[in-house]
Amino acid sequence: MKNLRMILMLLVLLLLTMEQVHGFDCEQAKTSVHSCTSFLVGDDAEPSTTCCDGIKLIKSSVTTVDERRAACECIKNWASNIPNIKEDLAISLPKRCGVDIGFPITPNMNCNDIP
Numbered sequence: 001m002k003n004l005r006m007i008l009m010l011l012v013l014l015l016l017t018m019e020q021v022h023g024f025d026c027e028q029a030k031t032s033v034h035s036c037t038s039f040l041v042g043d044d045a046e047p048s049t050t051c052c053d054g055i056k057l058i059k060s061s062v063t064t065v066d067e068r069r070a071a072c073e074c075i076k077n078w079a080s081n082i083p084n085i086k087e088d089l090a091i092s093l094p095k096r097c098g099v100d101i102g103f104p105i106t107p108n109m110n111c112n113d114i115p
Helices: 002-023 027-042 049-061 065-080 088-096
Strands: none
Touching: 027 065, 027 088, 049 065, 049 088, 065 088
16 A cells, blocks of 8 residues: 555656646747747848747647747747847748747737637
8 A cells, every 4th residue: 555655646746747847938938939039030031940949849838728828928028029020020930940839929919819
């Protein structure tokens, strides 16, 4: 019986740890897409590999509606602080990286509309 309790406790701890690892972290997301800035203002013709890796990281960390909405708000706020951002490039960024993150990257997105 003690072994069973110990195994159950370890499983619960493992699940809690996994949930934290896979959850959305806004600061990490902003850091991971910082390299996208030169593309978003039109200095680079295509997003860099590092930029696309950041977009893919966001995709992998948003598995629920609440996480997608949180990611949307985070990236929306980040994008709104980029001077001279070209909205058409921002909207096209996930597709150019071959990723559907579930929402467009744009300072004007209504994140509550995300299903």
